Amino acid sequence: MNFMNWSSNLNVYLVIGALLFAIGIFGFLKHRTLVGMLISGELILAGASLNFMAFGHFRAADPVTGQAFTLFIIGIAAAEAAIVLSIMIAVYRNYRSIQMRDLKELEG
Amino acid sequence: MNFSPEQFYAFLGALMFAGFVGITLVGALIATSSLRLIRSVSGLALCFVGLAGLYYYLNSPFLALMQILIYVGAVCVTIMFAMMLAELDETPLPWRRSLMVAGGSFLVAAVFAIPLILLVRKSAWMPPPLVRENAGTIQDLGRELLTRYGFAFELISIVLLMAILGALVVARTGRETPS
Numbered sequence: 091m092n093f094m095n096w097s098s099n100l101n102v103y104l105v106i107g108a109l110l111f112a113i114g115i116f117g118f119l120k121h122r123t124l125v126g127m128l129i130s131g132e133l134i135l136a137g138a139s140l141n142f143m144a145f146g147h148f149r150a151a152d153p154v155t156g157q158a159f160t161l162f163i164i165g166i167a168a169a170e171a172a173i174v175l176s177i178m179i180a181v182y183r184n185y186r187s188i189q190m191r192d193l194k195e196l197e198g
Numbered sequence: 199m200n201f202s203p204e205q206f207y208a209f210l211g212a213l214m215f216a217g218f219v220g221i222t223l224v225g226a227l228i229a230t231s232s233l234r235l236i237r238s239v240s241g242l243a244l245c246f247v248g249l250a251g252l253y254y255y256l257n258s259p260f261l262a263l264m265q266i267l268i269y270v271g272a273v274c275v276t277i278m279f280a281m282m283l284a285e286l287d288e289t290p291l292p293w294r295r296s297l298m299v300a301g302g303s304f305l306v307a308a309v310f311a312i313p314l315i316l317l318v319r320k321s322a323w324m325p326p327p328l329v330r331e332n333a334g335t336i337q338d339l340g341r342e343l344l345t346r347y348g349f350a351f352e353l354i355s356i357v358l359l360m361a362i363l364g365a366l367v368v369a370r371t372g373r374e375t376p377s
Contacts, residue, residue: 094208097215097255104318106219106252110226110245112311117230119303122291125235125281129242132273133226136249146334147256151327153334154342157258158350161343164268165354169361171273175280176365182284 103144110137122189124178132167139163215255221248231300235281243274260336 096102110133117130139160146156201209225248228241250265291299343351 093216094212096212096219100323101318102219103252103256105315106222108311108314108318109223111314112307113223113226113230115310116303116307119306120230120300121238123235125277126230126238128277129229129238132242132269133229133245136246140249140252143253143256143258143261147258149323149326151329152342153257153329154338157261157334157339158342158347160253160261161264161339162347162350162354164264165358168268168273169358171276172361172365173368175276176369178280179284179369180371 100144100148103140103148107137107140107144110134110140124174124181128171128174128178132171135163135167214251218248218251218255221245222252223248236278239274239277239281242277243270246270246274257334258339260339 114130114133114135114137117133118127121127121130142156142159142163144156146153146159150156222245225241225243225245229238229245230241232238232241246265246269250262250270253259253262253265
């Protein structure tokens with residue numbers, strides 16, 4: 091594999107996507123706060139959308155498909171971030187902490 | 199070392215691609231391995247800038263711009279705002295335990311990553327189909343978004359509206375309970 095034509099090689103993008111996915115899972119398990127888990131979740135989504143983009147560019151009959159899918163992923167991720175952050179603010183107000191281990195009880 | 203201009207531009211392009219790959223992976227590592235959340239968010243922003251560069255190499259400048267605009271400009275800034283409101287940080291565990299947690303997470307991540315990478319190396323993808331010249335421009339994307347993907351487009355806007363309303367409701371009702 092030559093350094094010069096990395097950017098036109100499908101496998102390079104797929105490996106980067108797989109690595110992003112794995113790093114996201116690593117962070118999801120390692121972080122113990124809601125924000126850290128949210129950040130890792132964004133990384134997982136980024137890995138998935140890079141895969142969609144790479145396949146859409148190199149192997150799809152219509153390259154627009156991958157781009158449209160990635161746009162939708164970006165929209166969903168933005169909605170998810172807004173929801174999680176507002177939940178986090180509410181949790182912090184009630185518990186004064188966002189460590190996952192402190193959130194033991196659930197009250198109606 | 200004697201480069202013709204064409205070779206030099208190709209070399210420059212390859213170098214920038216390698217730089218974007220490096221930025222993406224280093225940013226992701228910073229985002230996950232740092233204990234200070236502010237550093238995690240900065241690493242996430244770095245990772246998304248690199249990812250935008252990769253999208254540019256995949257012939258989709260619109261997606262690269264959207265990546266920077268929405269992720270770096272909106273999502274990361276929103277996370278930073280929330281962190282400033284709530285003063286969040288991880289309390290460090292005793293180092294033996296944190297080493298155990300990190301090692302376990304690394305093992306699980308490796309279990310996911312290694313088969314995926316092996317699969318990528320082994321598999322022979324279908325040959326690329328015949329693609330029309332200059333397909334996948336911004337004009338094509340806009341036309342497809344409003345025709346073939348029109349329904350999904352409208353659904354996304356409803357989801358975003360609901361998310362905004364839900365976020366407001368959830369963040370507001372917490373304010374009324376005495377702490």
